[in-house]
Amino acid sequence: MDCKIFGLRKEEYETIKKQLGREPNEAELRILGVMWSEHCSYKSTRRLLRQFSSEGKQVLQGPGENAGIVDIGEGLAVAFKVESHNHPSAVSPYQGAATGVGGIIRDILAMGAWPVACMDGLFFGDPSKEKTAGLMQGVISGIGGYGNAVGVPTVGGKTVFDGCYDGNPLVNAFCAGLVRHDGIVRSNTAKPGQITVLLGSRTGRDGIAGAAFASARLEEDTKGSRPQVQIGDPFVEKLLIECCHELLSKGLIVSMQDMGAAGITSSASEIAAKSGRGVLIHAEKVPLREKGMNAWEIALSESQERMLLVIEPRYFDTVAECAGKWQLECAAIGEVTDDGRFRIMEKGKTLVDLPAEIVGGGCPEIHWPSIPLSESLTKDLTDTVEPEYPDEWGNHVLDLLSSPNLKERAWIYEQYDHMVQINTVVPPGGPVSVLRVKGSERLLAFTMESDPWSCGLDPFAGGAETFMKAARPLYVCGAQVLGMTDCLNYPSPEDPGNFWALEESVKGLATAASEMDCPVVSGNVSLYNESPAAKILPSPLVGLVGLLSRREEYLSCGSWNEGDKLFLVGPIKGSLASSLSKRLLCGLSSGRPFVFDAAKERSFRQKALETAHRSLASSGRVLAGGGLTVALAKECVLSKIGAKVDPECFMEAFEVFFSEGGPRALYAVPSGKEKEFRELWDSFGCAFIGSVSGERLRIDGFLDLDIDDLSVAWKG
Amino acid sequence: MRAAVVVFPGSNCDRDVIHALRTTVSADTETLWYESSDLPKNIDLIVLPGGFSYGDYLRCGAMAARTPVMKAVRRFAEKGGLVLGICNGFQVLTESRLLPGAILANQSLTFICRSCTVRVERTDTPFTLGCRENQVLEMPIAHHEGLYFLPDEEISRLKKEKRVVFRYCGPDGELDDSHNPNGSLDNIAGIVNERGNVMGLMPHPERASEKILGSDDGALIWNSLHIWLEKGGR
Numbered sequence: 001m002d003c004k005i006f007g008l009r010k011e012e013y014e015t016i017k018k019q020l021g022r023e024p025n026e027a028e029l030r031i032l033g034v035m036w037s038e039h040c041s042y043k044s045t046r047r048l049l050r051q052f053s054s055e056g057k058q059v060l061q062g063p064g065e066n067a068g069i070v071d072i073g074e075g076l077a078v079a080f081k082v083e084s085h086n087h088p089s090a091v092s093p094y095q096g097a098a099t100g101v102g103g104i105i106r107d108i109l110a111m112g113a114w115p116v117a118c119m120d121g122l123f124f125g126d127p128s129k130e131k132t133a134g135l136m137q138g139v140i141s142g143i144g145g146y147g148n149a150v151g152v153p154t155v156g157g158k159t160v161f162d163g164c165y166d167g168n169p170l171v172n173a174f175c176a177g178l179v180r181h182d183g184i185v186r187s188n189t190a191k192p193g194q195i196t197v198l199l200g201s202r203t204g205r206d207g208i209a210g211a212a213f214a215s216a217r218l219e220e221d222t223k224g225s226r227p228q229v230q231i232g233d234p235f236v237e238k239l240l241i242e243c244c245h246e247l248l249s250k251g252l253i254v255s256m257q258d259m260g261a262a263g264i265t266s267s268a269s270e271i272a273a274k275s276g277r278g279v280l281i282h283a284e285k286v287p288l289r290e291k292g293m294n295a296w297e298i299a300l301s302e303s304q305e306r307m308l309l310v311i312e313p314r315y316f317d318t319v320a321e322c323a324g325k326w327q328l329e330c331a332a333i334g335e336v337t338d339d340g341r342f343r344i345m346e347k348g349k350t351l352v353d354l355p356a357e358i359v360g361g362g363c364p365e366i367h368w369p370s371i372p373l374s375e376s377l378t379k380d381l382t383d384t385v386e387p388e389y390p391d392e393w394g395n396h397v398l399d400l401l402s403s404p405n406l407k408e409r410a411w412i413y414e415q416y417d418h419m420v421q422i423n424t425v426v427p428p429g430g431p432v433s434v435l436r437v438k439g440s441e442r443l444l445a446f447t448m449e450s451d452p453w454s455c456g457l458d459p460f461a462g463g464a465e466t467f468m469k470a471a472r473p474l475y476v477c478g479a480q481v482l483g484m485t486d487c488l489n490y491p492s493p494e495d496p497g498n499f500w501a502l503e504e505s506v507k508g509l510a511t512a513a514s515e516m517d518c519p520v521v522s523g524n525v526s527l528y529n530e531s532p533a534a535k536i537l538p539s540p541l542v543g544l545v546g547l548l549s550r551r552e553e554y555l556s557c558g559s560w561n562e563g564d565k566l567f568l569v570g571p572i573k574g575s576l577a578s579s580l581s582k583r584l585l586c587g588l589s590s591g592r593p594f595v596f597d598a599a600k601e602r603s604f605r606q607k608a609l610e611t612a613h614r615s616l617a618s619s620g621r622v623l624a625g626g627g628l629t630v631a632l633a634k635e636c637v638l639s640k641i642g643a644k645v646d647p648e649c650f651m652e653a654f655e656v657f658f659s660e661g662g663p664r665a666l667y668a669v670p671s672g673k674e675k676e677f678r679e680l681w682d683s684f685g686c687a688f689i690g691s692v693s694g695e696r697l698r699i700d701g702f703l704d705l706d707i708d709d710l711s712v713a714w715k716g
Numbered sequence: 717m718r719a720a721v722v723v724f725p726g727s728n729c730d731r732d733v734i735h736a737l738r739t740t741v742s743a744d745t746e747t748l749w750y751e752s753s754d755l756p757k758n759i760d761l762i763v764l765p766g767g768f769s770y771g772d773y774l775r776c777g778a779m780a781a782r783t784p785v786m787k788a789v790r791r792f793a794e795k796g797g798l799v800l801g802i803c804n805g806f807q808v809l810t811e812s813r814l815l816p817g818a819i820l821a822n823q824s825l826t827f828i829c830r831s832c833t834v835r836v837e838r839t840d841t842p843f844t845l846g847c848r849e850n851q852v853l854e855m856p857i858a859h860h861e862g863l864y865f866l867p868d869e870e871i872s873r874l875k876k877e878k879r880v881v882f883r884y885c886g887p888d889g890e891l892d893d894s895h896n897p898n899g900s901l902d903n904i905a906g907i908v909n910e911r912g913n914v915m916g917l918m919p920h921p922e923r924a925s926e927k928i929l930g931s932d933d934g935a936l937i938w939n940s941l942h943i944w945l946e947k948g949g950r
Binding site: 141144145148149150151233234235236238239326327410413414415416417418419420421422424425427436438551 | 725726728729731732735736766767768770771772773826827828829830856858860920922923925926928929930
């Protein structure tokens with residue numbers, strides 16, 4: 001049999017034969033072809049993912065479930081995860097993005113959590129191209145169309161523009177949910193005698209061809225499989241959330257799984273394998289949308305808005321009644337067995353009979369060769385060609401503020417309902433989004449970051465900086481970082497240079513996260529993000545969840561007051577290498593990005609948290625895109641007040657004011673707190689740079705702009 | 717106050733309204749399932765909450781308007797019971813003809829979620845008696861279909877009868893196009909029926925009922941209802 005048709009490599013096929021002790025039949029091959037795909041098996045990256053530490057006393061659930069869970073105290077916990085929906089969104093922007101949101105919400109639901117917040121990492125190509133504009137509009141309305149109707153607020157995200165995403169847009173969907181410790185649902189609790197119930201939409205032929213023939217496409221187009229896109233129905237998803245929670249509250253659910261990639265197969269085999277049991281599915285009992293579907297089509301359908309429940313058989317009628325109330329299909333389609341097998345029968349005939357553990361976990365790892373991109377990298381890193389820095393900074397600052405990567409995002413997040421469920425305390429648009437937890441003093445803080453340009457130059461430093469970019473704003477606002485989820489977006493791992501960049505940046509991410517005591521509790525990998533035109537930069541995306549004990553611990557940004565003193569804390573300079581300023585002036589990144597220094601970052605964390613908790617500042621902002629100048633400009637616009645900055649103390653003023661990276665932040669300190677603030681930060685690096693006053697941003701000798709002009713440039 | 721919040725399939729602000737009613741005026745609040753054709757006894761107020769009833773796959777609110785509960789709501793309203801429709805609930809009220817007009821897609825043709833300011837046009841309704849004349853309230857909107865529309869002759873009647881309760885306005889109460897987020901006729905954000913006991917509005921008071929959410933102006937509506945009922949409904 002030609003195993004390649006089913007997306008399997010020759011050695012994988014041999015492994016299957018060895019593990020089965022026989023030739024697999026066609027249905028089995030189709031199933032294993034999907035389950036052993038990169039998407040489901042992580043075969044290229046499993047080894048790398050082991051570098052991530054999921055240790056931490058707050059961790060209630062690490063990787064391996066539908067989502068990770070961290071404790072937030074008072075018997076409550078947050079389940080969260082980010083997942084890619086890149087290829088579907090490239091093919092069909094609206095539905096691809098919409099079903100990405102739907103899928104991640106069901107992952108959170110599967111843990112027993114109530115979804116409370118979504119965020120999205122969006123990477124688009126050159127925005128001046130017509131194609132990008134259309135794609136963007138489709139993706140954004142897809143996210144809104146689904147998220148708004150389903151009633152989960154979209155509270156933040158990250159939007160990146162670069163030519164490398166022309167033809168390869170990335171859509172990473174994040175969801176977080178609240179769950180009581182005693183309400184957490186896991187997939188290792190199924191016991192023989194219990195039954196499996198399919199709840200939600202009917203099963204159709206959606207996506208089967210795309211998944212099953214992935215390998216054939218690979219032959220024609222080595223850039224990766226392009227699974228067929230599903231159609232989302234947020235209304236049914238809303239009913240599904242309500243129904244599952246009604247069932248959970250009545251204690252009727254033993255275990256549940258979202259049906260995403262590989263549908264019934266992956267959800268059922270996962271429950272079987274994790275519980276150390278088997279599962280038997282009766283294909284003819286699955287409610288279908290269309291006639292004539294055969295068993296493997298039913299097993300692999302990726303129809304949306306379905307959940308697989310494991311329940312005690314005596315509760316079936318009660319479950320079915322609840323499903324009826326919420327207008328959902330509900331059918332008992334199989335049972336948990338004690339034979340450790342994943343079996344599909346149709347009208348009494350066994351069609352699939354595989355050991356449950358090899359379906360989801362049997363695929364051998366692939367160790368792709370890795371070669372440092374030494375030549376090009378060294379050239380880029382040691383490049384000393386510097387742009388001609390403008391003497392007069394005014395226009396450059398306005399250009400930065402109005403550039404696609406910095407421009408204010410209200411036009412995106414105002415298309416999303418970011419307030420439903422009435423928990424949103426700090427809305428999207430700023431560095432951190434904050435949600436209250438009803439019935440508690442505690443607040444959740446979320447960030448999402450990516451820095452593909454740093455990763456492209458020096459993947460290790462870039463990976464570490466990506467984590468820090470997400471973590472520092474949490475520290476500055478006063479939040480403890482509880483946990484991380486990540487989406488690893490890369491081009492083909494089969495190119496040794498690409499694989500090296502993947503290895504190094506994951507190492508950088510893992511190192512920074514572990515040095516900063518942040519467990520990695522969930523995540524997702526998306527490879528083969530390339531088109532004939534281009535391949536993407538290494539684009540790992542990080543989502544962090546932080547915790548504030550009470551409202552008073554929160555330090556806002558954009559809240560300057562007349563007379564406040566301005567301080568730059570941290571190293572005087574970051575790096576211009578991958579800075580927005582340099583990319584704007586030279587059209588490229590080159591040089592060495594900021595080098596990760598764990599001790600400095602930890603010291604920054606301690607002082608930033610103390611600053612917020614002791615209320616030593618009226619406003620704090622981490623330096624990010626555009627560096628100190630852009631931070632000053634944004635603070636002016638948001639606070640509706642000007643500043644007078646004296647840069648005389650600095651040599652290499654351009655680097656000081658426009659470089660990025662490293663633990664650097666801008667604080668506005670009321671005069672009464674100045675002494676305490678200085679005492680706290682002096683040992684770290686703390687430069688007085690000016691004062692808050694007037695209606696203009698003045699940096700003596702370099703820049704003098706009206707706040708209105710800054711506002712127009714930024715907000716447009 | 718005893719309030720019932722209707723839950724249609726796809727409602728998603730029902731819990732938010734209940735939270736606001738309980739925390740602001742300690743209302744005794746329960747949910748009312750869309751299939752019920754009977755109302756609980758001694759109900760003072762029925763709220764039709766925001767959301768996407770039936771997915772809004774047909775005209776917004778059109779399916780919900782034809783559910784059993786709406787027959788009961790109509791009877792309740794005809795007897796003078798207080799009915800408040802917020803966002804999708806407002807759409808259900810116009811689709812049920814309990815309020816005049818139609819609510820069309822926003823002028824921008826996009827979903828808009830942002831904080832807005834509205835001016836109180838009447839303070840003699842049960843919903844606004846705790847407000848000052850021309851008071852400016854900050855409340856968010858979140859909708860794709862929020863453009864209030866009526867034919868010319870009917871809109872003049874509506875205005876003549878002073879049935880416009882809220883208008884989108886600037887921070888100082890100015891009524892102009894730049895402060896009209898969705899293109900509603902005459903900046904209309906909320907109206908009442910002739911009798912004044914049924915109100916529909918697009919902004920979400922329940923999202924602006926606590927300081928921690930950025931505004932507690934919406935609480936004025938719950939407080940007004942509370943005062944009205946305390947005073948025996950006049």
